[in-house]
Amino acid sequence: xxxxxxxxxxxxxxxxxxxxxxxxxxxxxxxxxxxxxxxxxxxxxxxxxxxxxxxxxxxxxxxxxxxxxxxxxxxxxxxxxxxxxxxxxxxxxxxxxxxxxxxxxxxxxxxxxxxxxxxxxxxxxxxxxxxxxxxxxxxxxxxxxxxxxxxxxxxxxxxxxxxxxxxxxxxxxxxxxxxxxxxxxxxxxxxxxxxxxxxxxxxxxxxxxxxxxxxxxxxxxxxxxxxxxxxxxxxxxxxxxxxxxxx
Amino acid sequence: xxxxxxxxxxxxxxxxxxxxxxxxxxxxxxxxxxxxxxxxxxxxxxxxxxxxxxxxxxxxxxxxxxxxxxxxxxxxxxxxxxxxxxxxxxxxxxxxxxxxxxxxxxxxxxxxxxxxxxxxxxxxxxxxxxxxxxxxxxxxxxxxxxxxxxxxxxxxxxxxxxxxxxxxxxxxxxxxxxxxxxxxxxxxxxxxxxxxxxxxxxxxxxxxxxxxxxxxxxxxxxxxxxxxxxxxxxxxxxxxxxxxxxx
Numbered sequence: 316x317x318x319x320x321x322x323x324x325x326x327x328x329x330x331x332x333x334x335x336x337x338x339x340x341x342x343x344x345x346x347x348x349x350x351x352x353x354x355x356x357x358x359x360x361x362x363x364x365x366x367x368x369x370x371x372x373x374x375x376x377x378x379x380x381x382x383x384x385x386x387x388x389x390x391x392x393x394x395x396x397x398x399x400x401x402x403x404x405x406x407x408x409x410x411x412x413x414x415x416x417x418x419x420x421x422x423x424x425x426x427x428x429x430x431x432x433x434x435x436x437x438x439x440x441x442x443x444x445x446x447x448x449x450x451x452x453x454x455x456x457x458x459x460x461x462x463x464x465x466x467x468x469x470x471x472x473x474x475x476x477x478x479x480x481x482x483x484x485x486x487x488x489x490x491x492x493x494x495x496x497x498x499x500x501x502x503x504x505x506x507x508x509x510x511x512x513x514x515x516x517x518x519x520x521x522x523x524x525x526x527x528x529x530x531x532x533x534x535x536x537x538x539x540x541x542x543x544x545x546x547x548x549x550x551x552x553x554x555x556x557x558x559x560x561x562x
Numbered sequence: 563x564x565x566x567x568x569x570x571x572x573x574x575x576x577x578x579x580x581x582x583x584x585x586x587x588x589x590x591x592x593x594x595x596x597x598x599x600x601x602x603x604x605x606x607x608x609x610x611x612x613x614x615x616x617x618x619x620x621x622x623x624x625x626x627x628x629x630x631x632x633x634x635x636x637x638x639x640x641x642x643x644x645x646x647x648x649x650x651x652x653x654x655x656x657x658x659x660x661x662x663x664x665x666x667x668x669x670x671x672x673x674x675x676x677x678x679x680x681x682x683x684x685x686x687x688x689x690x691x692x693x694x695x696x697x698x699x700x701x702x703x704x705x706x707x708x709x710x711x712x713x714x715x716x717x718x719x720x721x722x723x724x725x726x727x728x729x730x731x732x733x734x735x736x737x738x739x740x741x742x743x744x745x746x747x748x749x750x751x752x753x754x755x756x757x758x759x760x761x762x763x764x765x766x767x768x769x770x771x772x773x774x775x776x777x778x779x780x781x782x783x784x785x786x787x788x789x790x791x792x793x794x795x796x797x798x799x800x801x802x803x804x805x806x807x808x809x
Contacts, residue, residue: 412659415788416791416794419785419786419787419788419791420785420787420791420795421783421785453786453788454785454786454787455784455785455786456785492802492807492808492809493802493807494741494802494803494808535798535807536668536801536802536805536806536807537806537807538666538667538668538701538702538703539666539700539701539702540666540667540701541662541666541700544663544666544667544794547663547791547794547795547798548667548794548795548797548798549798550795551782551794551795551796551798551799552798552799552802554783555739555740555741555783555799556741558783559783559784560739560740560782560783560784561739561741562739
């Protein structure tokens with residue numbers, strides 16, 4: 316896919332952005348701009364902070380670090396749609412990959428979920444946030460997705476807000492095809508997508524999920540998908556049927 | 563996703579499969595079964611060769627290698643649908659990943675395509691085949707996808723079979739949303755999906771593609787997708803709208 320202007324570098328920053336604002340970069344960011352992107356004194360790039368839109372800035376190189384000066388706003392702030400992505404955490408590189416993909420696909424909140432058959436035993440939330448930032452920089456969004464702490468499935472279900480529609484990826488669903496199932500939903504509802512571990516859901520977990528009032532149960536075809544493949548696939552169907560891929 | 567029986571190991575073999583057939587494994591396969599899967603003498607697993615269906619076999623361990631004996635057929639041979647996946651090759655790990663994902667998503671032929679803006683300069687076809695086999699073993703299919711040698715886009719278009727519908731992922735498409743575009747197609751046609759490089763297509767390439775008689779041009783939403791994300795996303799939409807994800 317293209318649409319990516321490889322000449323425009325985008326960087327997430329935490330500082331406020333406004334005309335003439337001066338943004339001190341931390342050592343990692345300075346290193347990235349100078350040694351990875353090989354930008355030199357006076358180079359222009361784009362920055363965003365999730366609150367003040369996207370700005371064109373100019374870099375000045377000081378001995379120990381780099382400083383950016385905001386020139387002009389290139390896009391006003393926008394909020395992503397309301398799409399929560401709930402997933403059983405994977406291990407290592409595949410979790411990095413899944414987080415990046417979920418952000419590209421428009422998830423606005425990433426919620427790791429402990430289920431009976433989840434394989435990973437820990438989640439490095441800082442690493443997940445770093446992956447989310449990297450994907451946000453690359454895919455062009457202005458609102459940074461939230462990465463929240465892992466939670467047990469039963470606890471999430473106990474506190475589930477009644478109005479949020481849950482798209483439940485379940486290999487044992489024998490309902491209609493996934494697009495028919497998704498189109499039966501109200502498009503305007505806040506959405507959540509749940510993808511389980513590669514061992515699937517326990518029968519008691521399945522029953523607890525299906526007991527919720529607004530659940531769409533979908534199966535993703537006849538082949539066995541890895542969890543990170545299922546993530547992109549279900550988010551594509553949701554965005555195309557209910558989300559921001561419709562024009 | 564689940565549906566994967568983690569207790570049933572599946573291995574692709576080249577030898578013919580029939581009742582009581584004896585299959586000599588090569589050293590890499592013997593190593594995999596004995597040292598990676600840690601199977602011991604007498605263990606049972608599943609094998610397929612792309613021609614004779616899936617068979618349950620029993621392993622016997624000899625000093626230098628392992629031998630399998632076919633016990634019974636578990637599934638008759640089936641052919642996948644006719645879905646060609648055409649893609650600008652990526653570099654290294656991301657190409658491995660894309661090949662595995664395309665197989666999980668049901669592609670039956672993998673065709674690397676040289677375009678003006680393709681970044682990779684070589685393709686290791688043997689490595690692609692190894693990745694396709696690994697994904698086929700994991701995702702449960704019986705027909706091994708074909709991996710063909712890279713070809714120039716203009717050459718592929720010159721020889722394009724008139725009856726094959728080409729789903730063209732194009733970030734500059736301003737047509738209707740992707741599902742509406744896909745649903746306008748005849749579901750029974752042989753299909754191909756084309757995903758370009760992350761630099762997009764050259765205008766002359768785009769014109770040559772759109773000059774073909776049966777082309778569906780689709781855009782995958784407002785965010786910039788990495789090429790490997792676009793691969794899974796478009797294959798999910800195609801399978802759900804036209805392919806084998808419909809029941």
